[in-house]
Amino acid sequence: MIILITGGARSGKSGFSEELAVEIRKKTGESKNIAYIATSEIYDEEFKKRIAIHKQKRPAFFTTYEECLDIHEMIKSIFSKHNVFIIECLTTWLGNIFYKNRKTNNIEIKTEKILNEITVLFKDNKIKSFSSGVLCNKKKAFKKITGKIKKNDKILLLVSNELGLGIIPENKDARIYRDIHGRINQKITGVSSHVFFLVSGIPLKIK
Numbered sequence: 689m690i691i692l693i694t695g696g697a698r699s700g701k702s703g704f705s706e707e708l709a710v711e712i713r714k715k716t717g718e719s720k721n722i723a724y725i726a727t728s729e730i731y732d733e734e735f736k737k738r739i740a741i742h743k744q745k746r747p748a749f750f751t752t753y754e755e756c757l758d759i760h761e762m763i764k765s766i767f768s769k770h771n772v773f774i775i776e777c778l779t780t781w782l783g784n785i786f787y788k789n790r791k792t793n794n795i796e797i798k799t800e801k802i803l804n805e806i807t808v809l810f811k812d813n814k815i816k817s818f819s820s821g822v823l824c825n826k827k828k829a830f831k832k833i834t835g836k837i838k839k840n841d842k843i844l845l846l847v848s849n850e851l852g853l854g855i856i857p858e859n860k861d862a863r864i865y866r867d868i869h870g871r872i873n874q875k876i877t878g879v880s881s882h883v884f885f886l887v888s889g890i891p892l893k894i895k
Contacts, residue, residue: 689836689837689841689843689881690811690879691708691833691843691844691845691846691881692848692877693705693846693884693886694847694883695884695885696850696853699886699887699888699889700886700889700890701849701886702776702777704826704886704891705774705776706724706746706750706774707826707830708826708829708830709722709774710722711834712772712833712834713772715835716834716837716838717839718840720770720772721749721770722750722751722770722772723751723766723772723773724751724752724753724774725755725762725773725775725776726739726754727755727759727776727777727784729756730754751769756780756781757784757785757788759775759806760805760806763775763806764805771839771840771841771842771843775844775846775847776847777846777848777849778849778869778872778876782865782869782872783865785798795868799868799872803875803876807844809842809844810843811879825891850873850885852870877895880895881895
């Protein structure tokens, strides 16, 4: 199963994804640790401290992996060790690819290939989602989802920002980044069993 969690900056996406992962683990009686794949690259001491604080807040049954580019290879290398995975987040990951690849003409092809390799491992069209377009409290969302999951099922929670709701960027590269990001979100939505849009900490079920 693939679950996409999107929304604006500081909308509660990360917290919601972690809480949902914990609930899935608890309801299914899962004994394996949750794999937390962090895509941020540590670039200064201040950011290093922020990451350390986030790690401390997560329960001991979270195993953190750091990979800023080849997230598909990371997933495949640890696939047998975990059943619940979080990628946090696609927005940062795409930014890393832009930074490492100054020529933007091949970026979309590269990102699609990587995401295709990941989604094929988790995709399950047999699972039907509950009614969409409704604001729901977390308990309701967790109950609806965990009721469809069995122990040892492979679950991927993808966190991504919803960009493009504001002013069109003046910078050309920023516009290309925004457009590719939007198309990535659309394609992930197409293979996701559930999609949540976070609004000021409240989950809106859109699929």
